[in-house]
Amino acid sequence: MEHTNYDSRGNEGLKKHCPISDSELCDWLGKKGCYQCYISTLKTETQKTDALERWKVTLSYLPDNIDDLHTSDECQFCKDEKPEKAQYYATFEMAHPEPYAEKGMILGFGKKVRTPVGSLLTIQAAIGKECKKAFRMADILQLGIFIGFMAAAFLMLMIPQLGQTMASWTPLMPYIFIALMLVAGYFLGRNLASAYIRKAKQKVKIDLSEIPLIKQMLNLGWFFFQTGSDGMPKVFFHKEKTYDRIVRPRNDEDEDEPLDNINI
Numbered sequence: 001m002e003h004t005n006y007d008s009r010g011n012e013g014l015k016k017h018c019p020i021s022d023s024e025l026c027d028w029l030g031k032k033g034c035y036q037c038y039i040s041t042l043k044t045e046t047q048k049t050d051a052l053e054r055w056k057v058t059l060s061y062l063p064d065n066i067d068d069l070h071t072s073d074e075c076q077f078c079k080d081e082k083p084e085k086a087q088y089y090a091t092f093e094m095a096h097p098e099p100y101a102e103k104g105m106i107l108g109f110g111k112k113v114r115t116p117v118g119s120l121l122t123i124q125a126a127i128g129k130e131c132k133k134a135f136r137m138a139d140i141l142q143l144g145i146f147i148g149f150m151a152a153a154f155l156m157l158m159i160p161q162l163g164q165t166m167a168s169w170t171p172l173m174p175y176i177f178i179a180l181m182l183v184a185g186y187f188l189g190r191n192l193a194s195a196y197i198r199k200a201k202q203k204v205k206i207d208l209s210e211i212p213l214i215k216q217m218l219n220l221g222w223f224f225f226q227t228g229s230d231g232m233p234k235v236f237f238h239k240e241k242t243y244d245r246i247v248r249p250r251n252d253e254d255e256d257e258p259l260d261n262i263n264i
Contacts, residue, residue, distance in 0.1 A: 019048045024248045025055040057099040058119040059247060063216045066123075067245045075128030076213075077205045086126030089241055090135070092208065092233040093225040094217060095120045120225060124242055125211065132237055134200040141196055142189040149185025153178045208232055 020026050020039055029037045042048050069076055074083040077090070096119040102112045157163040157174050166173040197206055208214050208224070224233040 019045055020052045025052050027248055054099045061096050061220045069125040069213050072126050075131050076125040076211050077127050077131040079203050084128035087129050088127050088132050089124045089238045090127040090235050091122050091124045092235045094123050094222045095225040096222045131204045134204045138193045138197050142193040145189035146185040149181045153181035
């Protein structure tokens with residue numbers, strides 16, 4: 001991924017005085033340079049260091065290998081023993097109640113209460129062409145049939161014999177007809193999409209909790225953010241990565257050497 005720094009000298013100057021400089025939070029937020037980082041808008045050093053401490057809490061609830069989701073060359077959504085090659089990236093949002101956060105009860109004002117979301121992350125996972133197609137087809141079926149019924153309703157009302165006949169019964173009849181067609185299109189599209197998803201689930205992990213690393217996150221207290229009726233979040237697809245890494249890679253020399261039990 002290309003990182004754009006608009007003024008490298010200015011960036012270096014800001015970094016020297018930034019308390020989160022060269023930290024994992026800096027890696028995460030500083031993708032477009034210090035001038036694009038929201039930390040630089042915070043007024044006090046305390047606010048900046050607090051942001052760093054909050055990020056450390058967020059990282060503590062993530063699996064160490066969370067970035068394997070998108071760095072793998074294999075699709076993370078395949079149920080086959082031999083997954084297809086990853087060609088795209090699927091993104092969706094997950095949240096965690098930690099670290100502690102609070103806001104006013106009414107539109108941010110009034111008595112402070114704890115918010116259900118302390119951390120909110122966009123998770124990206126490698127996905128292959130066929131699995132991506134399965135997700136997209138379900139959306140196309142539901143939306144396409146709904147739009148088709150809506151278009152058919154208006155076209156039918158443009159036929160003089162039909163439109164005038166309905167209007168002669170009651171002026172509201174054309175509107176009732178459109179409403180009925182929209183309801184029919186919605187339920188037919190939803191049912192066909194559900195039938196397609198049931199079939200696709202045999203080969204594709206439509207249920208994101210079936211992905212091992214996502215299951216680990218759920219066990220660590222994370223939950224899907226803004227879910228639909230199926231309990232799953234909206235999934236978006238990208239040709240390029242939206243970020244490089246969440247967790248900074250560890251060097252082998254930084255890892256603790258194993259203890260020799262004989263010398264303890």
